[in-house]
Amino acid sequence: xxxxxxxxxxxxxxxxxxxxxxxxxxxxxxxxxxxxxxxxxxxxxxxxxxxxxxxxxxxxxxxxxxxxxxxxxxxxxxxxxxxxxxxxxxxxxxxxxxxxxxxxxxxxxxxxxxxxxxxxxxxxxxxxxxxxxxxxxxxxxxxxxxxxxxxxxxxxxxxxxxxxxxxxxxxxxxxxxxxxxxxxxxxxxxxxxxxxxxxxxxxxxxxxxxxxxxxxxxxxxxxxxxxxxxxxxxxxxxxxxxxxxxxxxxxxxxxxxxxxxxxxxxxxxxxxxxxxxxxxxxxxxxxxxxxxxxxxxxxxxxxxxxxxxxxxxxxxxxxxxxxxxxxxxxxxxxxxxxxxxxxxxxxxxxxxxxxxxxxxxxxxxxxxxxxxxxxxxxxxxxxxxxxxxxxxxxxxxxxxxxxxxxxxxxxxxxxxxxxxxxxxxxxxxxxxxxxxxxxxxxxxxxxxxxxxxxxxxxxxxxxxxxxxxxxxxxxxxxx
Amino acid sequence: xxxxxxxxxxxxxxxxxxxxxxxxxxxxxxxxxxxxxxxxxxxxxxxxxxxxxxxxxxxxxxxxxxxxxxxxxxxxxxxxxxxxxxxxxxxxxxxxxxxxxxxxxxxxxxxxxxxxxxxxxxxxxxxxxxxxxxxxxxxxxxxxxxxxxxxxxxxxxxxxxxxxxxxxxxxxxxxxxxxxxxxxxxxxxxxxxxxxxxxxxxxxxxxxxxxxxxxxxxxxxxxxxxxxxxxxxxxxxxxxx
Numbered sequence: 001x002x003x004x005x006x007x008x009x010x011x012x013x014x015x016x017x018x019x020x021x022x023x024x025x026x027x028x029x030x031x032x033x034x035x036x037x038x039x040x041x042x043x044x045x046x047x048x049x050x051x052x053x054x055x056x057x058x059x060x061x062x063x064x065x066x067x068x069x070x071x072x073x074x075x076x077x078x079x080x081x082x083x084x085x086x087x088x089x090x091x092x093x094x095x096x097x098x099x100x101x102x103x104x105x106x107x108x109x110x111x112x113x114x115x116x117x118x119x120x121x122x123x124x125x126x127x128x129x130x131x132x133x134x135x136x137x138x139x140x141x142x143x144x145x146x147x148x149x150x151x152x153x154x155x156x157x158x159x160x161x162x163x164x165x166x167x168x169x170x171x172x173x174x175x176x177x178x179x180x181x182x183x184x185x186x187x188x189x190x191x192x193x194x195x196x197x198x199x200x201x202x203x204x205x206x207x208x209x210x211x212x213x214x215x216x217x218x219x220x221x222x223x224x225x226x227x228x229x230x231x232x233x234x235x236x237x238x239x240x241x242x243x244x245x246x247x248x249x250x251x252x253x254x255x256x257x258x259x260x261x262x263x264x265x266x267x268x269x270x271x272x273x274x275x276x277x278x279x280x281x282x283x284x285x286x287x288x289x290x291x292x293x294x295x296x297x298x299x300x301x302x303x304x305x306x307x308x309x310x311x312x313x314x315x316x317x318x319x320x321x322x323x324x325x326x327x328x329x330x331x332x333x334x335x336x337x338x339x340x341x342x343x344x345x346x347x348x349x350x351x352x353x354x355x356x357x358x359x360x361x362x363x364x365x366x367x368x369x370x371x372x373x374x375x376x377x378x379x380x381x382x383x384x385x386x387x388x389x390x391x392x393x394x395x396x397x398x399x400x401x402x403x404x405x406x407x408x409x410x411x412x413x414x415x416x417x418x419x420x421x422x423x424x425x426x427x428x429x430x431x432x433x434x435x436x437x438x439x440x441x442x443x444x445x446x447x448x449x450x451x452x453x454x455x456x457x458x459x460x461x462x463x464x465x466x467x468x469x470x471x472x473x474x475x476x477x478x479x
Numbered sequence: 480x481x482x483x484x485x486x487x488x489x490x491x492x493x494x495x496x497x498x499x500x501x502x503x504x505x506x507x508x509x510x511x512x513x514x515x516x517x518x519x520x521x522x523x524x525x526x527x528x529x530x531x532x533x534x535x536x537x538x539x540x541x542x543x544x545x546x547x548x549x550x551x552x553x554x555x556x557x558x559x560x561x562x563x564x565x566x567x568x569x570x571x572x573x574x575x576x577x578x579x580x581x582x583x584x585x586x587x588x589x590x591x592x593x594x595x596x597x598x599x600x601x602x603x604x605x606x607x608x609x610x611x612x613x614x615x616x617x618x619x620x621x622x623x624x625x626x627x628x629x630x631x632x633x634x635x636x637x638x639x640x641x642x643x644x645x646x647x648x649x650x651x652x653x654x655x656x657x658x659x660x661x662x663x664x665x666x667x668x669x670x671x672x673x674x675x676x677x678x679x680x681x682x683x684x685x686x687x688x689x690x691x692x693x694x695x696x697x698x699x700x701x702x703x704x705x706x707x708x709x710x711x712x713x714x715x716x717x718x719x720x
Contacts, residue, residue, distance in 0.1 A: 364653025387529030452696030
């Protein structure tokens with residue numbers, strides 16, 4: 001699976017994450033910063049909830065009419081002289097991109113940040129045919145240099161590294177001799193990348209939003225690299241996930257505002273680049289040839305299902321930035337290039353439950369993700385929906401769990417059974433209890449008591465107290 | 480006002496003092512309290528694990544149990560929210576859905592009921608001590624009860640309430656999550672406990688027995704002197720200050 005990253009076993013990935021103190025420190029501090037900035041940026045807007053509602057309506061409408069808008073987009077792009085390719089799978093997309101690279105005899109390819117190209121392993125496909133692919137987003141560049149360390153976050157892919165680690169990577173791989181100051185690190189990367197832009201034969205960009213009415217593509221960056229990638233090379237390829245589209249510029253205004261505020265707490269990022277087709281006669285720069293690759297890769301099978309809202313995602317990562325599970329295990333533990341709550345929802349959909357059966361359970365359902373999502377995707381409810389699918393359609397849960405839940409239903413459905421069970425509980429638990437606490441639980445409870453004590457049930461249940469009190473009350477009344 | 484009290488299964492077995500305090504408090508505020516003895520669990524463990532059919536059966540039982548009630552008041556924000564979720568379990572417009580909606584409309588979490596329905600911010604409680612309060616996720620984010628516990632606690636004579644840093648973070652309970660993903664859950668509760676111990680509070684309060692069981696279990700394992708109580712116990716307290 002191209003989406004998949006790291007160790008196969010989920011438990012091992014989690015343990016590795018939990019034991020990585022450097023990563024956890026870096027993630028903790030980044031989350032803290034991003035949460036504060038997002039909250040401030042949302043407050044500044046004044047009526048954040050209204051904006052969220054609008055964003056949700058725009059995404060909902062667009063995805064409901066996705067075929068219409070994709071059609072409009074591709075017609076516009078063709079009118080402008082661009083080429084459009086619909087790829088049903090990642091392989092189809094890569095074959096098409098390889099074909100262009102071969103035709104252009106491209107040696108060096110400059111690329112701006114794109115999650116969908118990670119998803120389909122486009123870089124590897126291009127490297128297979130002898131191309132050198134240069135990531136020009138600073139975070140992606142750091143990871144690429146560091147022996148292709150996978151991204152751990154969809155907006156800040158190198159979030160798991162602190163500045164000292166980045167300094168060391170630059171030093172080891174590129175002979176960097178300055179300090180870990182972010183400004184110095186960025187300046188160094190900028191100089192290196194400038195050479196790459198000028199010598200690239202092909203530019204490849206991702207797509208934050210395609211604008212259907214004009215056949216344009218909006219790219220949101222803080223480094224201006226997408227602009228360089230699309231302005232300098234003679235041929236440009238834009239790769240987009242098929243859901244990353246808005247009807248028009250008015251809608252773009254709303255979703256870009258939501259994206260930048262939710263993602264990094266900025267009113268707007270330093271650069272919002274809008275590209276419309278290849279260079280026209282009256283234009284001074286831009287590519288001579290433009291290709292749009294629209295990638296399905298499992299998205300259309302989500303349409304019309306209970307998970308359709310997952311396609312509303314605008315990839316802001318706000319859910320990842322508030323997620324306490326993500327904070328403790330880090331992005332790599334998810335085993336997918338899409339981590340965090342949205343990753344736990346999307347990864348099993350784009351791949352399958354064989355690959356990602358644990359992810360829907362890697363959430364305490366605290367709802368922080370749902371609360372913060374700028375387009376109101378009910379993320380924690382989607383995780384419950386995954387669990388339900390695995391129970392009902394796939395029968396994937398263990399026999400012991402199914403038996404336990406059946407037992408739970410019968411117990412909770414019967415007042416008398418419940419009364420008997422709760423009455424017995426204190427006596428059943430006595431062998432495990434020291435004073436009022438159980439320190440070493442039997443069965444599944446042992447997972448709880450690994451780090452926590454469990455209270456021993458009270459001898460007098462609440463219901464006994466209430467009943468006795470009523471009796472006492474009656475007696476008082478008689479006296 | 481007639482209140483049918485919803486103790487929750489954890490409350491019935493583990494948090495008897497919280498239940499007693501809540502009943503006495505409601506009576507002191509002029510409510511007539513009954514306890515429908517057929518009540519069991521809200522069904523949340525099954526629901527959150529994806530066992531919808533099983534949840535529906537449990538939900539029907541609880542709907543029937545509380546059908547007669549004028550108001551239903553529970554001592555857990557999370558379980559009360561689960562009752563509100565019943566409306567999603569049944570077919571649109573069905574008889575069961577109508578009954579679920581009727582139950583939702585009269586079911587409240589304790590502090591929410593006191594502030595929003597009875598209309599009282601000061602319950603006349605007094606307690607000498609320094610406490611911090613854990614805002615539970617389902618109660619604040621899903622049920623939407625954010626202010627009520629603080630409004631009530633601020634009026635408790637003698638009580639000093641200190642802020643809990645990162646109070647919006649989940650404690651790591653998450654029902655079966657705490658068992659299934661116990662290694663992650665442990666990290667979360669550890670962080671929560673570190674924040675609690677970083678305050679000068681000697682008492683942790685909350686409105687959800689399950690979170691308190693989780694945090695309290697870790698505090699107990701650490702040998703921490705911080706005591707854990709349900710908010711009802713403080714609101715019903717009338718000690719000398």
